[in-house]
Amino acid sequence: MRGSPLRILVVGAGIAGLSVARALRLAGFRPDVTDKAPSNELDDGGLYLPGNAARALQRLDLDGPVRPFGQVIHRQRFLDAAGLPLCEVDLDALWAGVGECRALSRCDLHRVLLSGAGGAVRHGAEVCSIDLLPTSVGVTFVDGTWSEYDLVIGADGPRSSIRALAALGGPPRPAGQVVYRSIVRDGPAVDEWTALLGQRSGFLVVPIGAGRLHCYADEAGTEVPADPRARLVELFGDYGGPVPEVLDALDQVHVSTTDEVELGRWYRGRVLLVGDAAHATAPTLSQGAAMALEDAVVLAESLHAANSVEAALTAYESRRRPRTRWVRDRTRDRNRTRDVPPALRDPLLRGRGDRIFGEHYRLLLGPL
Numbered sequence: 001m002r003g004s005p006l007r008i009l010v011v012g013a014g015i016a017g018l019s020v021a022r023a024l025r026l027a028g029f030r031p032d033v034t035d036k037a038p039s040n041e042l043d044d045g046g047l048y049l050p051g052n053a054a055r056a057l058q059r060l061d062l063d064g065p066v067r068p069f070g071q072v073i074h075r076q077r078f079l080d081a082a083g084l085p086l087c088e089v090d091l092d093a094l095w096a097g098v099g100e101c102r103a104l105s106r107c108d109l110h111r112v113l114l115s116g117a118g119g120a121v122r123h124g125a126e127v128c129s130i131d132l133l134p135t136s137v138g139v140t141f142v143d144g145t146w147s148e149y150d151l152v153i154g155a156d157g158p159r160s161s162i163r164a165l166a167a168l169g170g171p172p173r174p175a176g177q178v179v180y181r182s183i184v185r186d187g188p189a190v191d192e193w194t195a196l197l198g199q200r201s202g203f204l205v206v207p208i209g210a211g212r213l214h215c216y217a218d219e220a221g222t223e224v225p226a227d228p229r230a231r232l233v234e235l236f237g238d239y240g241g242p243v244p245e246v247l248d249a250l251d252q253v254h255v256s257t258t259d260e261v262e263l264g265r266w267y268r269g270r271v272l273l274v275g276d277a278a279h280a281t282a283p284t285l286s287q288g289a290a291m292a293l294e295d296a297v298v299l300a301e302s303l304h305a306a307n308s309v310e311a312a313l314t315a316y317e318s319r320r321r322p323r324t325r326w327v328r329d330r331t332r333d334r335n336r337t338r339d340v341p342p343a344l345r346d347p348l349l350r351g352r353g354d355r356i357f358g359e360h361y362r363l364l365l366g367p368l
């Protein structure tokens with residue numbers, strides 16, 4: 001279907017929507033992209049991208065533009081709560097032949113994706129209803145305008161309204177974690193991905209270049225605290241390693257709960273879900289962006305190769321299911337290990353933590 005004049009609407013200009021728009025443009029389509037946010041609100045957060053994200057960026061011809069940003073990460077260091085070593089994963093060896101692991105600011109990735117998508121996002125354009133027609137979709141926006149498309153792609157995140165409007169699923173399920181993130185500018189020197197594992201909580205610090213650290217912490221639970229900074233000090237105040245200095249340097253802390261989305265199907269008629277709208281998980285394995293980027297590559301390839309939109313959507317879903325299911329299942333596995341008391345868990349991780357953690361990415365090392 002390459003270059004066919006398909007009218008495509010991408011709803012959502014996050015990592016998934018912009019990646020899909022980029023991939024579709026490379027395949028000869030000219031999608032419209034809308035986002036309900038009134039303007040390009042760039043998220044001042046950090047992001048760790050494992051090697052399969054780099055491979056997908058390369059397929060989108062965006063690895064060059066991303067490379068000046070952030071920092072290549074060579075090792076994952078796992079420490080106990082006191083800061084004593086548990087194990088290390090050699091990322092260069094694990095992802096050899098796939099791609100470099102990188103940590104960078106979300107803003108920088110967003111800018112690269114936005115420019116790769118052609119830069120034209122219609123902001124403030126929230127979809128309020130859709131009509132599933134036999135071979136198209138009628139879309140009504142909140143400003144009352146109506147348009148008809150041959151394909152609508154819901155890339156509108158874990159709380160997707162396209163998912164609800166197309167009767168593909170309801171609200172996400174709480175994944176059972178409260179997550180905190182912050183950028184630290186005058187913190188300690190940390191040169192690699194470093195996680196301290198406590199019981200039912202953990203604290204991660206990753207350098208993202210220009211002397212900045214991306215801090216991510218989580219605890220089991222579903223209630224967001226009123227003062228997230230105070231809660232971090234309460235939870236991690238007695239941790240060792242770089243944590244005390246990071247806590248001292250913390251400024252603004254974002255807090256949220258995590259969502260999980262598990263659907264029986266990802267498309268109905270000419271409406272398809274991608275990214276977190278289709279398969280959100282807790283961010284424990286840092287695979288959300290990589291899965292969105294891979295979705296984009298595979299969707300464009302499926303549309304390019306198929307004779308009809310229906311055949312493309314079927315092919316797309318059957319290729320993407322195994323990898324997103326793997327991420328969800330391994331995320332759940334890893335989250336369950338948090339319930340194991342450190343006295344039992346830590347000797348195991350000292351013995352073979354590198355193999356246990358490396359194994360969580362095994363399927364993702366293989367081809368898309």
Ligand SMILES: Cc1cc2nc3c(=O)[nH]c(=O)nc-3n(C[C@H](O)[C@H](O)[C@H](O)COP(=O)(O)OP(=O)(O)OC[C@H]3O[C@@H](n4cnc5c(N)ncnc54)[C@H](O)[C@@H]3O)c2cc1C
Pocket residue numbers: 011012013014015016017034035036037046047048049125126127155156157158160161162179180181216256274275276277283286287288289290292
């Ligand atoms: C604390 C935390 C840390 C994380 N860390 C990492 C990490 O290190 N590495 C990693 O890979 N992943 C990480 N993730 C996961 C990652 O952020 C997500 O998987 C990824 O951002 C999903 O992108 P998306 O485009 O599918 O959804 P979103 O980023 O949610 O984007 C959805 C877009 O759709 C728009 N929208 C919503 N509703 C509508 C509507 N009705 N009409 C029009 N537009 C709409 C929104 O404004 C938004 O721009 C983390 C997540 C969290 C919560």
